[in-house]
Amino acid sequence: MTEQVKKKAPVRRRKEARPQELTAAALSLFVEKGFAATRLDEVAARAGVSKGTLYLYFDSKEALFLAVIREGIVPIIDEGRKLLVAHADDPVRMLREYLFGWWSLFGATELGGVPKLMTSEAQNFPEVAQYYLREVIQPGKALMQAVLDRGVAKGVFRPTDSALVTHILMAPLLHLALWRHSFAVCCQVPDMDPQAYLETYFDLVLKGLAAAPEGGV
Amino acid sequence: MTEQVKKKAPVRRRKEARPQELTAAALSLFVEKGFAATRLDEVAARAGVSKGTLYLYFDSKEALFLAVIREGIVPIIDEGRKLLVAHADDPVRMLREYLFGWWSLFGATELGGVPKLMTSEAQNFPEVAQYYLREVIQPGKALMQAVLDRGVAKGVFRPTDSALVTHILMAPLLHLALWRHSFAVCCQVPDMDPQAYLETYFDLVLKGLAAAPEGGV
DNA sequence: GATAAATAACTGACTGGTCAGTTATTAACT
DNA sequence: AGTTAATAACTGACCAGTCAGTTATTTATC
Structure with missing residues (x-):
């Protein structure tokens, strides 16, 4: 590790488009299965992150719901x-x-x-x-x-x-x-x-x- | 209590109209709150029985759903x-x-x-x-x-x-x-x-x- | 017609799994 | 070093479904 190895390229994390990716994932799941039947783990997984990350951007499941409507x-x-x-x-x-x-x-x-x-x-x-x-x-x-x-x-x-x-x-x-x-x-x-x-x-x-x-x- | 007093009238248990009472209660709750958000305890309570009783007449929540449609x-x-x-x-x-x-x-x-x-x-x-x-x-x-x-x-x-x-x-x-x-x-x-x-x-x-x-x- | 035995209707505490929301920890970058 | 992004393990409430036990009603017996 003389210099920074190129792990970064394939990882490509930390975007600020993250909220959009999450609302997009939530939209398709909400529409498909309904609000109650959609698990937040699923939403996060479809957006390629973990559930904890979702909570960095949205306070609650309902807040995510509102954002889906607003953004979409x-x-x-x-x-x-x-x-x-x-x-x-x-x-x-x-x-x-x-x-x-x-x-x-x-x-x-x-x-x-x-x-x-x-x-x-x-x-x-x-x-x-x-x-x-x-x-x-x-x-x-x-x-x-x-x-x-x-x-x-x-x-x-x-x-x-x-x-x-x-x-x-x-x-x-x-x-x-x-x-x-x-x-x-x-x-x-x-x-x-x-x-x-x-x-x-x-x-x-x-x-x-x-x-x-x-x-x- | 010389003869059978009319306790029976106010008590009025053991009917065979029980399934109808349950599907009626389920219908109004399903319609009001949605299927997923409706608890079976609530359905039973609205029909004036306990949840256990509900399971004497219906095998599962989904079976109750189907009955609601069929009967109604x-x-x-x-x-x-x-x-x-x-x-x-x-x-x-x-x-x-x-x-x-x-x-x-x-x-x-x-x-x-x-x-x-x-x-x-x-x-x-x-x-x-x-x-x-x-x-x-x-x-x-x-x-x-x-x-x-x-x-x-x-x-x-x-x-x-x-x-x-x-x-x-x-x-x-x-x-x-x-x-x-x-x-x-x-x-x-x-x-x-x-x-x-x-x-x-x-x-x-x-x-x-x-x-x-x-x-x- | 009373008493007892049998059965049918019902109950509510319990279980096992699920899932929204939290937190302790790790990785990434400056 | 410190700061930020992200995670994965965790917690606690909730609820469908179960079951051992209770109460009401019917049937059997005298």
């Missing part, structure tokens, strides 16, 4: 908002971007398991649920409601209770995400093509919202 | 089927009965928490999930698909991929049920009236499915 989801909202303004003059196009964008940016990724996770655990972790409601659901709703209202103002959509309709319109997307993270995994379903599902759904919605009896896009 | 849900399917045939000649009316009936018979009751429960736990309990898929989801889907196909045959609905549409149409109902058992409970939501939600939704669906451009029911 909140950035997506802003990204989605930016994509939307690109078509601000065409409500039908905006709605399409919203729904399909939600799916490709969120639902189809690993984050698509988060609605299942949040729904399951909302009652057990009210603070996380409130955070999610405030930072994710409500902004998302507001965004879609703006799209709908604009469509009505332009005479493209018929008037509706847009607060209710935002909920209703999100449901099939959420359902698809939940399905893929529950029954689709454990039962061998005769599979459901997301793209066909989305197209069929969007078609239904457009006809359901259309303003004029024989209106056309 | 499967009977509802048949009941629903009977209600439907009453309007077999009017597809629009049938669809309305289906959706509103689902809500009043199932979604609005304590059983409305079961979708949340099943979604959360499907991956952890594949056998229960497969049972639920086979005995609940698939029959329910088949029933609605029949309604849709009949509507198309009668020229009331436009042709669609009815297998996909059944999924899509169920989503807002499931979403409402999930919502009421998650965020609605823990966050004080600005409340969402189920009746208004259902009416708005049904209106949207009918216009989305209508066959003729200016068709009218």
Whole structure:
């Protein structure tokens, strides 16, 4: 050991990307097995560290949960908002971007398991649920409601209770995400093509919202 | 104590309704706190017995889970089927009965928490999930698909991929049920009236499915 | 109809394993 | 040397599942 041997290269420890690695590992395990059934030893192992290390970055299992949501989801909202303004003059196009964008940016990724996770655990972790409601659901709703209202103002959509309709319109997307993270995994379903599902759904919605009896896009 | 005093009435032990009392207690707790977070001591206490007694009737926690589904849900399917045939000649009316009936018979009751429960736990309990898929989801889907196909045959609905549409149409109902058992409970939501939600939704669906451009029911 | 024997329903203390969270120790780097 | 990062062994609470023992109810016997 005349000089520092090159153990360091293969080891490559002590990064500051550690929290992200941990939240990423936690996300996939939480989504896969649920919060309660996920052991912190597993999370740490998947991130390539020990459980003690996990506690250097997060105070508790619940704090890790909150971080998973915060790091994983909140950035997506802003990204989605930016994509939307690109078509601000065409409500039908905006709605399409919203729904399909939600799916490709969120639902189809690993984050698509988060609605299942949040729904399951909302009652057990009210603070996380409130955070999610405030930072994710409500902004998302507001965004879609703006799209709908604009469509009505332009005479493209018929008037509706847009607060209710935002909920209703999100449901099939959420359902698809939940399905893929529950029954689709454990039962061998005769599979459901997301793209066909989305197209069929969007078609239904457009006809359901259309303003004029024989209106056309 | 000249003759047998009526001690029996207040005591009222040794019933054979015991399993039902246990599954009822388990249902409400599973729905409220999730499967993993529910302790069997609690279930037993809510049913007014000890944990040992619970094990006289059910082999394991998972067996109790399966019983909850079997006893609670499967009977509802048949009941629903009977209600439907009453309007077999009017597809629009049938669809309305289906959706509103689902809500009043199932979604609005304590059983409305079961979708949340099943979604959360499907991956952890594949056998229960497969049972639920086979005995609940698939029959329910088949029933609605029949309604849709009949509507198309009668020229009331436009042709669609009815297998996909059944999924899509169920989503807002499931979403409402999930919502009421998650965020609605823990966050004080600005409340969402189920009746208004259902009416708005049904209106949207009918216009989305209508066959003729200016068709009218 | 009483008394005793047999059985069915039930209990709660106990066990064994699990797992969130802690801490004493070691390795890495400056 | 001292400081920081990481670990692995440890602790203690928790809980599904068990079982020896208790209490209620029925059946048998006189």
